[in-house]
Amino acid sequence: MMASVTETTDAPANGGQTAATPVQSGSQLLIDALLRNGVRHIFGYPGGAIMPLYDALVGSGLSHFLCRHEQAAALAADGYGRVTRKAGVCIATSGPGATNLVTGIANAFMDSSPMVVITGQVPGPLQGTDAFQEVDIFGITLPVVKHSYIIREVAEIPRIVDEAFHIAESGRPGPVLIDFPKDISVAMHHGPVVTERFEFRPPVPDTGSLRAANEMLATARRPLVIAGGGIDISNSVGVFREFVQRSGLPVAATLRGLGAIPTDHPCFVGMLGMHGNAAANHAVQNCDVLMVVGARFDDRATGQLKTFAPSARVIHIDIDPAEISKLRKADVAVVGELEPALNALGHEVHPRQSWIRQCRAWVKEFAWRYDAPGQGIYAPRLLRDLSRAGEESPLIACDVGQHQMWVAQHCQFDEPSKHLSSGGLGTMGFGLPAAIGAKVARPDSNVICVTGDGSIMMNLQELATLRRYDIDVKIVLLDNSALGLVRQWQEIFFAGNYSEVDLSDNPDFGAIAQAFGIQSRCIDKPAEVDGALEWLLGTEGSALLHVKIDPMENVWPLVPPGHANHKMMKAK
Amino acid sequence: MQHQLRIQLRSNEGAVLRTLGLIQRRGYRLESCNLAEASGDGRRMDVKVTSERSGALLKRQLERLHDVLWADLEQPAGQAGNTANIRSLLS
Numbered sequence: 001m002m003a004s005v006t007e008t009t010d011a012p013a014n015g016g017q018t019a020a021t022p023v024q025s026g027s028q029l030l031i032d033a034l035l036r037n038g039v040r041h042i043f044g045y046p047g048g049a050i051m052p053l054y055d056a057l058v059g060s061g062l063s064h065f066l067c068r069h070e071q072a073a074a075l076a077a078d079g080y081g082r083v084t085r086k087a088g089v090c091i092a093t094s095g096p097g098a099t100n101l102v103t104g105i106a107n108a109f110m111d112s113s114p115m116v117v118i119t120g121q122v123p124g125p126l127q128g129t130d131a132f133q134e135v136d137i138f139g140i141t142l143p144v145v146k147h148s149y150i151i152r153e154v155a156e157i158p159r160i161v162d163e164a165f166h167i168a169e170s171g172r173p174g175p176v177l178i179d180f181p182k183d184i185s186v187a188m189h190h191g192p193v194v195t196e197r198f199e200f201r202p203p204v205p206d207t208g209s210l211r212a213a214n215e216m217l218a219t220a221r222r223p224l225v226i227a228g229g230g231i232d233i234s235n236s237v238g239v240f241r242e243f244v245q246r247s248g249l250p251v252a253a254t255l256r257g258l259g260a261i262p263t264d265h266p267c268f269v270g271m272l273g274m275h276g277n278a279a280a281n282h283a284v285q286n287c288d289v290l291m292v293v294g295a296r297f298d299d300r301a302t303g304q305l306k307t308f309a310p311s312a313r314v315i316h317i318d319i320d321p322a323e324i325s326k327l328r329k330a331d332v333a334v335v336g337e338l339e340p341a342l343n344a345l346g347h348e349v350h351p352r353q354s355w356i357r358q359c360r361a362w363v364k365e366f367a368w369r370y371d372a373p374g375q376g377i378y379a380p381r382l383l384r385d386l387s388r389a390g391e392e393s394p395l396i397a398c399d400v401g402q403h404q405m406w407v408a409q410h411c412q413f414d415e416p417s418k419h420l421s422s423g424g425l426g427t428m429g430f431g432l433p434a435a436i437g438a439k440v441a442r443p444d445s446n447v448i449c450v451t452g453d454g455s456i457m458m459n460l461q462e463l464a465t466l467r468r469y470d471i472d473v474k475i476v477l478l479d480n481s482a483l484g485l486v487r488q489w490q491e492i493f494f495a496g497n498y499s500e501v502d503l504s505d506n507p508d509f510g511a512i513a514q515a516f517g518i519q520s521r522c523i524d525k526p527a528e529v530d531g532a533l534e535w536l537l538g539t540e541g542s543a544l545l546h547v548k549i550d551p552m553e554n555v556w557p558l559v560p561p562g563h564a565n566h567k568m569m570k571a572k
Numbered sequence: 573m574q575h576q577l578r579i580q581l582r583s584n585e586g587a588v589l590r591t592l593g594l595i596q597r598r599g600y601r602l603e604s605c606n607l608a609e610a611s612g613d614g615r616r617m618d619v620k621v622t623s624e625r626s627g628a629l630l631k632r633q634l635e636r637l638h639d640v641l642w643a644d645l646e647q648p649a650g651q652a653g654n655t656a657n658i659r660s661l662l663s
Contacts, residue, residue, distance in 0.1 A: 137585060142593050147638040150585055167638055322632040 005197045026185045027056035028156040033161035043073040047093025050120030052185040072433040074104020079437030080266040081114045087168040093120040095133030105175045106144040110424025114173035146174030154187040159196045170200035172320045205336035205409035211342045212332045213315045218348045218388040220289035222355040229256025230294020230333045232416035236338040246347035250359040256423045259413030274300040274559045275405040279362035282563040293317040297327040307564035317341050358531035376550045380410040387411035394446040399455030402484035405555045416459035429458025435473045463516035466542045475544045480551045488554045513544040524548035574645040575627030579617040587639035
């Protein structure tokens with residue numbers, strides 16, 4: 001699948017020494033390689049073992065964003081990569097710097113975000129001796145990287161970095177780690193620089209499989225399409241929308257597939273799964289052909305696997321052959337890039353009009369309601385209004401928990417890359433750093449971080465990063481003084497035996513915002529919402545809107561674990 | 573269910589660890605492993621594993637690794653006793 005071409009150059013890319021035999025340090029070679037691979041922004045934190053690289057960084061032309069925790073640097077690189085579809089880059093030192101990156105690396109791995117991670121490492125002779133700030137980060141991250149390297153020879157640096165970017169960005173993207181020992185970083189390289197260009201030849205969808213898929217679609221009476229995260233990852237949103245326009249088939253979305261078609265499109269039946277819309281779940285459970293595009297049958301989406309889409313034959317389209325029939329047997333497997341597959345499919349479909357009418361009836365019957373009782377602010381309505389404010393939908397990066405589910409249910413997205421959500425790993429603390437990465441990548445976008453009082457504390461220090469670089473991110477903090485989703489589960493499944501979910505001793509978030517030089521406002525009444533949103537979105541620079549909501553509000557519907565998707569619990 | 577696979581690895585640092593780790597965490601119990609040099613620049617690993625999961629799935633997951641050039645699923649192993657050959661792996 002991977003072809004490479006070796007090239008040799010005598011001149012360093014950044015206009016360094018031009019002697020007949022150029023001499024560059026390992027750090028200079030690495031910087032050059034980053035620049036050659038199109039890197040302009042990196043997120044990181046210095047330390048002992050990575051110091052020579054930071055020395056070479058000065059005056060290199062790379063924009064470095066000093067985060068205040070390495071985990072945030074990795075999550076920012078993840079957000080950057082999701083939005084650009086180019087590898088986000090993060091750098092940390094050895095030992096604790098490297099281990100602090102692990103959650104961010106695993107987050108990128110689970111959601112297939114392109115990322116290149118550079119970690120400092122102790123010099124070769126000290127490795128394996130329990131040296132100061134030595135950890136085997138290569139070994140630690142083996143299960144959560146797409147690939148990884150320890151650089152052993154300075155001459156290898158250009159080829160390794162070129163290959164790392166290629167692996168991170170091609171096929172199903174993912175994080176690639178480069179461990180960079182200090183002795184290599186200061187070693188001098190004499191002579192030409194050998195680089196490689198790599199070409200990824202993706203599997204071409206098999207014509208036999210496409211024919212079988214078309215036959216299945218043509219004879220389906222109750223077909224349904226599931227849009228997954230792979231559509232955005234592969235930059236296939238336009239082609240997917242053409243397919244929907246052409247076929248007119250109803251479409252459900254996974255969390256990461258939201259926005260593949262606009263959420264107000266007549267074919268859209270909603271998000272399926274544990275906290276999905278009932279219309280989508282009923283459609284899935286009653287379809288006879290299920291065409292799954294760039295999704296992986298994650299348990300949050302499927303509910304109990306053996307009762308998922310019980311009447312359906314499955315067409316599974318994905319670039320990763322290892323996902324085919326991993327969890328649900330595919331009756332037709334189309335392995336390859338989504339674009340050629342989608343272009344070839346759905347030109348002849350004859351769904352029963354009664355099925356189309358039924359799907360639309362479910363959408364109408366189970367449309368979200370916003371006439372919530374109670375005196376307090378209803379977060380779903382606020383989020384819906386937030387996403388509709390402004391001429392185009394904002395880019396929303398959210399954290400994890402109840403607010404994350406409400407964002408998925410109630411915000412309107414006109415493209416998937418405007419919805420940054422930690423899906424596979426469900427990392428609290430993702431929101432603010434991811435918003436930072438996204439804003440750095442798309443400075444002209446309106447970027448909003450929706451978070452909770454639990455999640456925001458996990459990477460609160462990144463308010464300093466907003467201030468330091470004047471990064472304009474608006475923060476909507478939904479504060480229910482609780483670890484909300486865990487509290488909800490304890491209410492429902494543990495007989496209300498609440499354990500370690502009370503956050504009523506939260507700090508004064510307004511005072512915290514002020515301490516970081518960020519303006520803020522606090523509201524707790526419905527009548528204050530419109531004015532507060534107008535203030536938030538119209539204000540210059542970063543701002544925090546602290547919204548106090550009912551601690552006992554729950555996310556509905558809910559498919560209990562181990563149950564079929566149509567067995568949804570509803571609000572009483 | 574027992575599965576037997578022959579895997580061609582690149583000679584990259586960590587390739588063996590990466591491959592064995594994947595086998596383990598994807599829910600396949602490693603019964604035996606034979607590692608030898610292969611022609612060209614590479615290594616050949618023969619593994620026997622047991623799992624309720626399919627051998628074909630493990631093959632596809634292995635082939636997703638950059639360090640794995642190819643993985644072949646062999647005929648189902650017989651009922652003969654396992655001959656642990658980890659020594660050749662550790663030497």
